[in-house]
Amino acid sequence: MIIGVPKEIKKDEYRVALLPVGANLLTSDGHTVLFERGAALGSGFDDETYAEVGAEIVESAEEIYRRADLVAKVKEPQPSEIEQLRPDQTLFCYFHFAASRPLTVGCLKSGSTAVAYETLADPRGRLPLLTPMSEIAGRMSIQEGAKCLERPMMGRGLLLGGVPGVAPGEVLVLGGGVVGTHAARMAAGLAAHVTIMDINLDRLRYLHEVMPANVTTIYCDPHTVEEYAMEADLVIGAVLIPGDRAPRLISRALVSRMKPGSVIVDVSIDQGGCAETSRPTTHSDPIYLVDGVVHYAVANIPGAVSRTSSVALCNATLPYLRELASKGVDAFAATDAGHAAAINMRNFRLTNAAVAHAFPDLPT
Numbered sequence: 205m206i207i208g209v210p211k212e213i214k215k216d217e218y219r220v221a222l223l224p225v226g227a228n229l230l231t232s233d234g235h236t237v238l239f240e241r242g243a244a245l246g247s248g249f250d251d252e253t254y255a256e257v258g259a260e261i262v263e264s265a266e267e268i269y270r271r272a273d274l275v276a277k278v279k280e281p282q283p284s285e286i287e288q289l290r291p292d293q294t295l296f297c298y299f300h301f302a303a304s305r306p307l308t309v310g311c312l313k314s315g316s317t318a319v320a321y322e323t324l325a326d327p328r329g330r331l332p333l334l335t336p337m338s339e340i341a342g343r344m345s346i347q348e349g350a351k352c353l354e355r356p357m358m359g360r361g362l363l364l365g366g367v368p369g370v371a372p373g374e375v376l377v378l379g380g381g382v383v384g385t386h387a388a389r390m391a392a393g394l395a396a397h398v399t400i401m402d403i404n405l406d407r408l409r410y411l412h413e414v415m416p417a418n419v420t421t422i423y424c425d426p427h428t429v430e431e432y433a434m435e436a437d438l439v440i441g442a443v444l445i446p447g448d449r450a451p452r453l454i455s456r457a458l459v460s461r462m463k464p465g466s467v468i469v470d471v472s473i474d475q476g477g478c479a480e481t482s483r484p485t486t487h488s489d490p491i492y493l494v495d496g497v498v499h500y501a502v503a504n505i506p507g508a509v510s511r512t513s514s515v516a517l518c519n520a521t522l523p524y525l526r527e528l529a530s531k532g533v534d535a536f537a538a539t540d541a542g543h544a545a546a547i548n549m550r551n552f553r554l555t556n557a558a559v560a561h562a563f564p565d566l567p568t
């Protein structure tokens with residue numbers, strides 16, 4: 205199979221979908237690897253390292269989209285990439301279709317097969333290709349949120365951990381999955397007072413057992429969200445219904461009643477965001493204000509720590525990429541329900557139930 209790895213062109217995206225070790229293993233498996241010149245420079249890997257292990261360095265993304273059977277990327281294809289997709293081509297990357305109708309319709313019209321990192325599940329129902337980026341985004345959400353609380357960033361002028369004689373900040377984490385757990389741990393480590401909410405009681409029981417004493421678990425319902433959001437200095441949006449649009453937990457009316465200078469870091473923005481007032485931002489222009497509340501909603505948070513993220517991502521994706529390349533899409537999908545769930549579209553139809561739920565008018 206011909207596997208292509210283009211340079212990421214989404215704004216402020218520096219990750220790469222394949223490390224030199226991956227190129228080495230894929231060529232050893234008998235595949236051809238096309239690697240766009242400079243695609244890994246943002247993550248600190250040079251072209252020569254890829255060429256030395258047998259990758260063919262190509263000068264343009266066009267060549268990759270023209271020649272490759274399977275394209276491995278990090279972020280969803282951008283409009284100029286969607287135009288080049290072919291019906292006999294498979295794209296393996298993050299898509300987050302539910303957050304964008306133009307992306308979904310564009311990819312569907314191309315007839316290409318979309319194998320999505322974010323909906324691939326392991327036999328225990330976990331999301332092994334979302335997890336490493338969620339670990340990073342969860343940790344970064346606190347470091348970015350703490351920065352946003354500083355006055356020059358339009359925040360309340362608060363040091364998250366406080367100091368002796370001054371109370372620490374109140375952090376509310378909505379969703380106690382991977383992002384939420386890592387965010388809560390980081391915030392707790394900075395000595396903030398942390399509340400973590402979820403609708404999964406078993407998850408809350410687990411978090412209650414493993415979290416330090418400055419983390420409280422609370423069942424998530426509209427009343428508790430309202431009560432705790434109004435007291436919070438920093439809210440982390442970390443909810444997920446895999447494949448579907450993020451549940452809206454924070455209304456515009458609630459934002460208007462939050463403390464001025466408080467901060468919402470809506471990590472779930474890649475699935476549409478859990479605050480009504482959230483809209484996607486970029487690392488170059490990450491924040492905006494609504495009713496005095498700072499909103500940070502960068503859709504590719506791990507892209508900023510590209511070295512760590514590329515390694516963490518490829519550690520998780522490479523076994524699946526090798527499997528996809530050696531088996532082909534149909535045999536890959538037939539492996540088990542978790543593999544099948546990764547196929548979001550094929551032959552001009554949506555094939556993942558949650559994505560189809562987000563777009564009931566599109567063909568299934």
Ligand SMILES: NC(=O)c1ccc[n+]([C@@H]2O[C@H](COP(=O)([O-])OP(=O)(O)OC[C@H]3O[C@@H](n4cnc5c(N)ncnc54)[C@H](O)[C@@H]3O)[C@@H](O)[C@H]2O)c1
Binds near residue numbers: 337407424474475
């Ligand atoms: N912006 C970024 O750069 C970035 C990076 C990584 C992950 N993400 C996103 O972060 C989000 C969370 O990812 P994750 O890996 O932590 O998911 P996860 O599945 O591990 O956790 C999600 C949690 O949300 C809970 N939940 C669902 N509906 C809820 C509701 N109505 N109220 C309260 N809790 C609810 C679930 O029970 C679960 O525990 C996803 O949208 C993911 O795509 C964004």
